[in-house]
Amino acid sequence: MSVSMDWYTRMALQGRVYRVRAGTITTHLVGDVEITDTAAEMCVDVPANYAILPIYLNIHIETLGGTVPIITAKSVGAASTAGTAFIPLPLKIGGAACNSTARVAAAGGVTVPAELATTTRRHYSVTLATADMIFEWVPICPPVLVGPACFYIQIGATTTGPSYYGSFDFIELPIELADKNW
Numbered sequence: 022m023s024v025s026m027d028w029y030t031r032m033a034l035q036g037r038v039y040r041v042r043a044g045t046i047t048t049h050l051v052g053d054v055e056i057t058d059t060a061a062e063m064c065v066d067v068p069a070n071y072a073i074l075p076i077y078l079n080i081h082i083e084t085l086g087g088t089v090p091i092i093t094a095k096s097v098g099a100a101s102t103a104g105t106a107f108i109p110l111p112l113k114i115g116g117a118a119c120n121s122t123a124r125v126a127a128a129g130g131v132t133v134p135a136e137l138a139t140t141t142r143r144h145y146s147v148t149l150a151t152a153d154m155i156f157e158w159v160p161i162c163p164p165v166l167v168g169p170a171c172f173y174i175q176i177g178a179t180t181t182g183p184s185y186y187g188s189f190d191f192i193e194l195p196i197e198l199a200d201k202n203w
Contacts, residue, residue, distance in 0.1 A: 050125075052090070053128050053129030054087065060177075061174060064171050066101055070195060072165055074191060074192045076192060078190075081153075084183060085183050086178040095172075097170065100170075109121060121193055
């Protein structure tokens with residue numbers, strides 16, 4: 022029997038899709054007061070010999086906080102350095118743990134490498150207009166981050182950080198599979 026399916030579904034069935042989650046519907050996190058170049062709310066660190074493809078971002082803003090609230094998704098070719106590390110949740114129930122590690126902390130409590138125009142990739146950015154909004158990013162052509170690397174999310178505003186909860190999903194592959202001709 023032959024079955025045809027899209028590549029994302031194949032990766033999920035193989036247990037290669039993972040989630041990083043920040044906050045819950047009853048326990049929101051508060052974003053940073055102004056986005057700064059080394060502060061993030063959540064990230065995933067990709068180890069050497071692995072690659073990830075961020076495929077989905079979902080942020081629900083409960084309260085806007087201060088003025089000019091913003092959400093960004095970026096990546097750099099180095100790992101984060103502060104925040105409690107944990108293993109991301111496999112989307113396949115009973116699936117194997119991934120090799121990447123994640124960090125989540127309110128108010129910019131995850132430290133990432135300094136943003137530079139020559140080394141930081143900016144994948145998504147949105148300025149918020151009203152509270153109780155959901156923002157999603159589903160890239161048609163997701164970025165490929167080869168480890169060591171860090172994909173991170175920043176959520177902030179001037180004077181007071183927005184209240185939010187959210188998550189992002191990614192596919193993790195060993196380099197030998199990432200380099201295969203699919």
